[in-house]
Amino acid sequence: MGVIVKKVELSWLDRTYVWPVMKGMAITFEHFIKQLFTATSKRYTIQYPEMKKEMPEGYRGLHELKRFEDGAIKCVACFMCQEACPARCISIEAEEFSDLNITQGFEEKRPAIFKIDMLRCIYCGMCEEACPKDAIWLRKDYEVAAYDRLSMQFGKWDLMNTYAKADGKDRISQDPTPTVPRRTIVM
Amino acid sequence: MDKFASLLHLTPAILWMVIKVVIVFAGVMSLAAIFTWVERRGSAMIQDRIGPNRAALFGKIRIIGLAQILADGIKMFFKEDLIPTDANRKLFWLAPFLAFVPALMGFAIIPFGKSFVSGGVSYHLSVLDPGNGMGMLYPLAIGGMAVYGVLVAAWSSNNKWSILGGMRASAAMVSYEIGMSLAVVSIFMTTGGYDPSEIIGTQGHLPWNWNIVHQPLGFIVFFTCLFAETNRLPFDFAEGESEIVAGFNTEFGSMKYSLMALAEYSHMMTASALIATLYFGGWQVPFVKDPTVMLSVACFLVKLVFFAWVFVWIRWTVPRFRYDQLMHLGWKVMLPMSMGNLVFHAWRMSQGH
Numbered sequence: 001m002g003v004i005v006k007k008v009e010l011s012w013l014d015r016t017y018v019w020p021v022m023k024g025m026a027i028t029f030e031h032f033i034k035q036l037f038t039a040t041s042k043r044y045t046i047q048y049p050e051m052k053k054e055m056p057e058g059y060r061g062l063h064e065l066k067r068f069e070d071g072a073i074k075c076v077a078c079f080m081c082q083e084a085c086p087a088r089c090i091s092i093e094a095e096e097f098s099d100l101n102i103t104q105g106f107e108e109k110r111p112a113i114f115k116i117d118m119l120r121c122i123y124c125g126m127c128e129e130a131c132p133k134d135a136i137w138l139r140k141d142y143e144v145a146a147y148d149r150l151s152m153q154f155g156k157w158d159l160m161n162t163y164a165k166a167d168g169k170d171r172i173s174q175d176p177t178p179t180v181p182r183r184t185i186v187m
Numbered sequence: 188m189d190k191f192a193s194l195l196h197l198t199p200a201i202l203w204m205v206i207k208v209v210i211v212f213a214g215v216m217s218l219a220a221i222f223t224w225v226e227r228r229g230s231a232m233i234q235d236r237i238g239p240n241r242a243a244l245f246g247k248i249r250i251i252g253l254a255q256i257l258a259d260g261i262k263m264f265f266k267e268d269l270i271p272t273d274a275n276r277k278l279f280w281l282a283p284f285l286a287f288v289p290a291l292m293g294f295a296i297i298p299f300g301k302s303f304v305s306g307g308v309s310y311h312l313s314v315l316d317p318g319n320g321m322g323m324l325y326p327l328a329i330g331g332m333a334v335y336g337v338l339v340a341a342w343s344s345n346n347k348w349s350i351l352g353g354m355r356a357s358a359a360m361v362s363y364e365i366g367m368s369l370a371v372v373s374i375f376m377t378t379g380g381y382d383p384s385e386i387i388g389t390q391g392h393l394p395w396n397w398n399i400v401h402q403p404l405g406f407i408v409f410f411t412c413l414f415a416e417t418n419r420l421p422f423d424f425a426e427g428e429s430e431i432v433a434g435f436n437t438e439f440g441s442m443k444y445s446l447m448a449l450a451e452y453s454h455m456m457t458a459s460a461l462i463a464t465l466y467f468g469g470w471q472v473p474f475v476k477d478p479t480v481m482l483s484v485a486c487f488l489v490k491l492v493f494f495a496w497v498f499v500w501i502r503w504t505v506p507r508f509r510y511d512q513l514m515h516l517g518w519k520v521m522l523p524m525s526m527g528n529l530v531f532h533a534w535r536m537s538q539g540h
Contacts (some may be wrong), residue, residue, distance in 0.1 A: 018407060024504045028233045032500075035232040045237045 081127035219452035278343035286336025352434025356425035367412035459494030
């Protein structure tokens with residue numbers, strides 16, 4: 001298949017080369033001046049440590065384990081996320097607790113250990129989708145980095161406090177209700 | 188001021204010379220260093236970027252990134268100085284100097300301010316006093332030397348990319364020198380002499396008497412050829428990053444590379460000083476008949492910096508030429524144009540203008 005290449009006929013002014021160069025210089029100078037007098041916050045470049053990019057809706061960043069108003073974890077340790085996780089980075093150990101109250105929806109199971117290996121996590125959001133209780137969210141923080149491997153193992157309290165500062169909530173490190181020893185049912 | 192004058196009279200001629208040399212070369216070198224930053228920052232602004240603004244003195248004082256020059260220097264200084272195994276060691280060592288020294292030497296002839304008389308002795312603000320017999324021929328000859336820097340650097344490093352860059356750049360430089368020289372010759376003709384102070388003197392203080400108005404064609408040729416001469420984009424054939432790695436300085440590292448880069452910018456300074464002297468009245472201040480010495484120096488500096496900025500500006504506007512296009516432009520356009528310019532002015536002079 002032949003393609004007809006359309007040749008651009010240059011005017012004599014353009015063929016002098018000097019005039020087009022001057023036109024080009026005008027364009028670059030316009031850009032130069034515009035960029036010079038644009039406030040830093042309005043430039044395209046995001047100067048990272050000082051300025052941070054506002055991530056779009058639906059961005060899947062660092063996880064948060066949601067909590068009730070009294071600080072109880074929403075997670076019921078159903079292991080759905082652990083099953084859904086394609087990277088196998090979630091590990092949960094469940095425990096029972098007493099003192100049921102309304103905010104916790106009369107659940108009596110919660111994770112004793114909820115660990116996400118951030119080095120393995122691929123931020124696919126499957127855990128978020130699998131969760132029946134809306135207890136795990138992938139939110140907009142993208143600065144997940146550490147100096148050693150161990151600090152990339154996020155535990156239950158790390159995950160519950162990941163967005164505490166951004167949301168202006170208190171950091172918590174204790175469940176509001178105590179755990180109870182595992183009941184054994186005598187058959 | 189009297190104190191300064193008496194100090195000046197007590198200064199022996201040789202010391203005055205040394206002072207001039209230091210002022211000129213330190214000035215040109217620091218301007219060149221600053222222009223490495225201007226180039227990076229300016230190109231960033233032209234391309235809607237920001238450019239190097241992070242380097243700070245003591246990690247705190249962030250003078251719009253000017254500390255970048257210092258940081259670059261320190262970094263270059265502490266880099267390992269490698270010489271390729273099969274390189275010609277002597278020439279490899281010599282090449283950066285061969286590139287750098289001619290770049291600075293050309294500046295010696297250029298008057299960077301008005302000559303003044305103090306205590307019956309006249310002082311000239313140029314390293315080589317007027318009437319030395321070399322005049323403007325000197326920077327042209329030294330400009331020819333610049334080919335050595337590129338070629339020796341390319342050849343000695345024993346690298347095919349280097350030699351490709353060096354050969355084609357030297358070919359370009361040599362062929363553009365002819366057009367450039369012819370453009371300058373027509374200025375010599377209309378001036379009636381080739382001393383830079385004479386050229387500046389005949390141009391006078393009125394902008395419409397400057398050579399740019401009388402010989403716009405010659406200016407275009409001269410300016411274009413200077414780009415080839417200083418090896419800057421659009422005629423960046425010595426380097427040509429997209430084609431031959433880094434051209435003639437592929438194998439150079441640490442301070443050697445730094446010297447090469449500084450040589451390019453010193454070249455740029457000398458070139459813009461030449462443009463200012465030949466076509467824009469040198470130190471002449473527009474519309475001021477008898478400027479003070481300081482004013483004339485300041486005016487020269489403004490012109491110098493402006494043209495150096497134009498070099499940067501054009502670099503980020505015009506894309507690189509192909510080699511055949513370059514040769515076509517050099518031999519078939521620039522040379523006939525400057526020849527025509529020369530003949531036209533010769534004819535005009537014969538008509539008694």
